[in-house]
Amino acid sequence: MNPPVATPFFFYLLAATMIAGGVLVITRKNAVHSAMALITALLAQAGLYLMLYAPFVAGVQIILYAGGIMVLFLFVIMLISIERAEKERQFNKQWLVGIVAAGALGGLFIAVYTTTTKGKILFPEGRMTYGETQNTQAIGSLLFDRGAGQYMFAFEIASLLLLVAIIGAVVMAKKRI
Amino acid sequence: MHGFLQYIQSYLDSDKTPGGAGNIFWATVYILLVFAGLSVAVIAMNWLERKILAHMQVRLGPMRVGPHGLLQPIADAIKLLLKEDIIPAEADALVFWIAPFIVVLAAFTVFVVVPFGPTHAITDMNIGILFMLGVSSLSVLGIVTAGWASNSHYPLIGALRSSAQMVSYEVAMGLAVVSVILMTSLGPEGGTLSMIGIVQAQLAQGEWFIFKFFPLGLVGFFIFAIAMVAETNRAPFDLPEAESELTAGFHTEYSGFRWSLFFLAEYSAMIAVSSIAVTLWLGGWLRPFPNALAGPTWDLVFSLFPGITFLLLAVMCFYNTARMPKHPLFRVQTIGLAGFGVVLGLIGLILFIPAVRVRVTDIYWFAAKVGAFMYLYIWYRGTFPRYRFDQLMKVGWKVLLPTGLVLLILTALVGMRTELWAELQGVWRP
Numbered sequence: 139m140n141p142p143v144a145t146p147f148f149f150y151l152l153a154a155t156m157i158a159g160g161v162l163v164i165t166r167k168n169a170v171h172s173a174m175a176l177i178t179a180l181l182a183q184a185g186l187y188l189m190l191y192a193p194f195v196a197g198v199q200i201i202l203y204a205g206g207i208m209v210l211f212l213f214v215i216m217l218i219s220i221e222r223a224e225k226e227r228q229f230n231k232q233w234l235v236g237i238v239a240a241g242a243l244g245g246l247f248i249a250v251y252t253t254t255t256k257g258k259i260l261f262p263e264g265r266m267t268y269g270e271t272q273n274t275q276a277i278g279s280l281l282f283d284r285g286a287g288q289y290m291f292a293f294e295i296a297s298l299l300l301l302v303a304i305i306g307a308v309v310m311a312k313k314r315i
Numbered sequence: 316m317h318g319f320l321q322y323i324q325s326y327l328d329s330d331k332t333p334g335g336a337g338n339i340f341w342a343t344v345y346i347l348l349v350f351a352g353l354s355v356a357v358i359a360m361n362w363l364e365r366k367i368l369a370h371m372q373v374r375l376g377p378m379r380v381g382p383h384g385l386l387q388p389i390a391d392a393i394k395l396l397l398k399e400d401i402i403p404a405e406a407d408a409l410v411f412w413i414a415p416f417i418v419v420l421a422a423f424t425v426f427v428v429v430p431f432g433p434t435h436a437i438t439d440m441n442i443g444i445l446f447m448l449g450v451s452s453l454s455v456l457g458i459v460t461a462g463w464a465s466n467s468h469y470p471l472i473g474a475l476r477s478s479a480q481m482v483s484y485e486v487a488m489g490l491a492v493v494s495v496i497l498m499t500s501l502g503p504e505g506g507t508l509s510m511i512g513i514v515q516a517q518l519a520q521g522e523w524f525i526f527k528f529f530p531l532g533l534v535g536f537f538i539f540a541i542a543m544v545a546e547t548n549r550a551p552f553d554l555p556e557a558e559s560e561l562t563a564g565f566h567t568e569y570s571g572f573r574w575s576l577f578f579l580a581e582y583s584a585m586i587a588v589s590s591i592a593v594t595l596w597l598g599g600w601l602r603p604f605p606n607a608l609a610g611p612t613w614d615l616v617f618s619l620f621p622g623i624t625f626l627l628l629a630v631m632c633f634y635n636t637a638r639m640p641k642h643p644l645f646r647v648q649t650i651g652l653a654g655f656g657v658v659l660g661l662i663g664l665i666l667f668i669p670a671v672r673v674r675v676t677d678i679y680w681f682a683a684k685v686g687a688f689m690y691l692y693i694w695y696r697g698t699f700p701r702y703r704f705d706q707l708m709k710v711g712w713k714v715l716l717p718t719g720l721v722l723l724i725l726t727a728l729v730g731m732r733t734e735l736w737a738e739l740q741g742v743w744r745p
Contacts, residue, residue, distance in 0.1 A: 170410065170463060177456060194508075197445035205452030206482065209459060213478045216463045216471065273441060274508055 155182040169215045194274040334438020357582040361388040371697040382652040398571035410464035415576035417457030422580040425587045430510045432600045432677030443510035455481045462565035473564030477555030483711040488542035490719030491535040494726040495595045514599035525596040536596040543588040551699035589688035600677035621679040625663030632656030
């Protein structure tokens with residue numbers, strides 16, 4: 139049959155792209171270059187979702203993050219004078235604390251991956267797979283189904299939170315409504 | 316060698332798309348065919364737009380290069396390729412260089428899932444329509460970065476306008492698309508996001524989704540039809556490149572080959588969104604009346620259309636050959652036009668061969684519907700004055716978005732009416 143697409147080669151390629159993008163985001167002084175590096179990282183992340191056989195999440199990732207949020211980011215960044223921003227002193231100088239925090243987080247990830255409790259590793263051995271054609275339907279029924287739907291409350295709370303943020307933004311931006 | 320031939324042959328016997336069958340050879344062939352077809356379509360659109368707009372304004376349009384200006388697009392292409400390629404001194408060279416490629420990549424990648432027929436697509440994805448919307452929304456990034464990297468005022472304003480406009484209209488567009496996806500879930504096979512699946516749902520439910528739950532399908536189609544013009548930055552929503560205000564908007568500083576990439580991307584994006592509209596509302600590759608006029612006789616009648624179309628085009632060519640001026644200076648052009656007519660006629664005759672006919676009918680009907688949209692685009696441009704920016708935002712957020720939301724709720728209610736009714740009766744009479 140067909141060779142599987144989710145080969146280690148693609149994983150390392152996408153992961154390397156993501157890390158390179160992430161490093162560029164924080165090292166570039168020009169904010170637009172940073173934003174474009176972030177877009178690259180987000181697209182690579184969509185690729186990783188595809189490798190996990192989650193095409194729906196990958197599609198939403200592209201639409202929302204790369205196509206929606208990043209456009210708004212760029213919209214705002216473009217209004218800033220880049221020349222002035224480049225010359226400005228970077229106000230965050232806490233390299234040491236940053237490195238310690240990042241190291242701690244990395245250590246935590248490794249710990250989760252290696253710790254065993256009662257002979258079983260904490261990290262799940264396999265992942266839940268759905269057939270490619272049922273992936274979207276499976277997400278839908280996890281969210282909304284009467285029997286199997288366990289995340290409906292969380293989902294609605296999250297959307298309520300976003301609504302509150304939207305209304306708050308409008309109230310703060312508009313003097314007279 | 317024999318194994319390779321068998322590999323090629325094995326796909327022809329299957330009833331899947333090349334991507335679905337995992338056949339790399341045929342996938343490559345399809346990709347090249349789609350790319351070539353798109354390029355030809357863009358060239359044809361360039362000529363047709365100028366000619367049709369001219370005739371709408373009682374002008375002749377291009378007449379000098381070739382008979383009736385037929386060679387004008389080729390002359391233009393050569394001019395663009397030979398032009399000096401300028402990068403402004405103050406521009407951000409790297410971003411300036413990348414931006415046209417982002418736009419072109421986004422515009423062409425979406426064609427991976429466009430279904431020209433039940434098996435005539437490069438591949439069929441489970442998230443087809445989501446993929447199309449997502450990747451086509453990436454082209455905004457190219458436009459925005461192009462405007463910013465030029466480091467000049469008009470392009471920057473054009474880029475700001477286009478990002479605001481495209482993000483706003485994407486919302487209304489998405490709502491219209493979701494109402495169609497709700498409609499697909501009413502069929503026997505359940506809901507689907509796959510482009511091929513959506514067309515098959517229309518076949519199974521016996522009607523195009525534009526007529527489903529009249530007038531709900533029609534309203535959704537109108538929302539999409541308006542939003543798609545805004546998404547592709549075409550008149551009357553061409554504010555990002557409004558030539559009377561911003562010279563050329565976001566691509567003011569671009570010249571030569573890079574400018575032609577923007578041109579190519581704009582037209583292929585128009586074809587892409589039109590094919591979304593055709594797939595979602597107008598039955599994709601389905602010929603008219605696939606259920607009411609079923610049977611081998613009607614199949615035969617409808618499969619003759621592609622050949623007849625090309626023969627008609629050939630007849631038009633011959634008619635105009637006869638009308639060419641009889642001056643010796645026009646001899647080459649007259650012979651050329653007659654030759655073009657002969658080529659079109661031969662293509663028409665080839666399309667009558669049964670083996671070809673069967674495979675081409677789907678593509679013909681799909682292309683015909685997309686062609687109707689392309690004509691509409693030109694018609695809009697010849698008819699409507701440009702919107703002002705606040706009017707544009709008002710239409711997007713205050714008209715299309717609420718209509719889309721109401722449409723979505725109504726579609727869900729009408730689609731689930733029997734279940735809802737049963738539920739209500741259960742509540743009232745325990």
